[in-house]
Amino acid sequence: MSENLSSQSLLKLAMDSSKGSKDALMENITDLFLSSKGRLNEHERVLMNDIMVKLLKTVEKTIRKNLSKKLAESDEISIELVTMLANDNIEIAQPVLEKSKLLRDEDLIETIRNRTDAHRLSIAIREHVSENVSGELIEHGSEDVIEALIRNENAEISQASLDYLVQESRSVDRFQEPLVNRNDLSFEMAHKMYWWVTAALRRKIVEDFDVDPNLLDDALESATKEIIANHNEEDGVMQKAILLVRTMNNQRRLNFDFVVTSLRQQKINVAVAALAEMSGLGVKIIWRVIREKNDEGLAVISRAIGLEKSQFSSMFLLILQVNSGPKARSTSILNTMLSLYDRIKPANARAAVKYWQRDYHFQEAQLLLQDAC
Incomplete structure (x- = not known):
C-alpha cells in the first residue's frame, strides 16, 4: 500500500463510525485498486473487496456513484461487489452495466428480470451481448430497449429472435430500419420486411390520393425489387x-x-x-x-x-x-x-x-x- 493510504490511516477511518469517515474509507479503498504504484496482493485485494461490500449500503449515494464510475472497467473487484453495483439505482448501476466485463450472463439476466427498463437499456448497449442475454432483453424489455439492442452491431441475436423481431416489425415501424441494417439478417427476412413496408406505403397512398392501384402496384414492386436485387444471396x-x-x-x-x-x-x-x-x-x-x-x-x-x-x-x-x-x-x-x-x-x-x-x-x-x- 502507498504511504498516503497506510494500514494505520485506514484502520483509524474504519474505527470511526461517523458517516463522513465511512465515505472517506470507501474512497480511500477505491483509490487502492486504481493506484499506479503497484497492485494489491491477493490477501489485500480480498480484504478490501470484503470491506467495500460491507460498506456499500451505508455510504452516500454520490460515493456509490463515484465508485461505480471508477471501478466499471476494473478486473480487481469481486463479483459480489460488481453485482451489487449493477443492481443499485440506475445512476449508480449504469457504468458497470455498460462496461464491466466481470458481469456474467447469469448476472445480467438476473438484473434484466428484476430491475428497471433503464437497467435493461444499459445492458442492451454493452460492447458485447450474448444470444441468451439478447433473448431476455427482447422478452422483458420495452421498445426502447429492443431498438437499442437491434442497433448494437456487437449484440448477438439468435435467428429465432430475429425472426420474432421481423414479425414484430409489421406493427412496430421503429424496428424496421435497424433490422434491415443488421449484418445477421437473412435475405429472406429482409425480403419479407421490404414487402411489408411497401404494402403499408401502398395502402397509405391509395387512401390519401386518387391513383390507379394497379399502376401503383407496378411502380412499387419495381422499385422494391430493384433494392432487393442489390442484396447478394448465398448460392443455395x-x-x-x-x-x-x-x-x-x-x-x-x-x-x-x-x-x-x-x-x-x-x-x-x-x-x-x-x-x-x-x-x-x-x-x-x-x-x-x-x-x-x-x-x-x-x-x-x-x-x-x-x-x-x-x-x-x-x-x-x-x-x-x-x-x-x-x-x-x-x-x-x-x-x-x-x-x-x-x-x-x-x-x-x-x-x-x-x-x-x-x-x-x-x-x-x-x-x-x-x-x-
Missing part, C-alpha cells in the same frame, strides 16, 4: 437452379420438354425454377402449387403459358408421383383435372397469372393489412 440449391434456368432461357433453350425431363430425373428445384421462368411467377408460388397439391393452380398456370392438354397431362402425372409416390392412383384424378383444364379459358388464366406475378410476400402483406383494417 434453389439459387443455382434459377441461374441455370435463366441461362437456358437467354440462350432460347428453355421449353416444356426441359420441365418434363427435370421432373423425371427428380430434379424438382430445376423444374420449379423452369416453371417460374416460363410463367413469370416467383418460385415460392410454384412451390406452393406443387407442395400444397393445388391442382387447379397448376391447370391455370399451364393454360396461361400455352401448354397443350397432353403436355399438362404429362406434367400433372409426374408431379403427382413426386407428391404421392409411383403407385399413386391417377386415372380418376387425371380425368377430373383434364376436365378442369378444358373449362379454363386461356384469357382468364393469363389474367389470374398476372395477378399472381405480384411478389409472394407483397400479396401476403396486402392480405394482412386488409385483415387488420
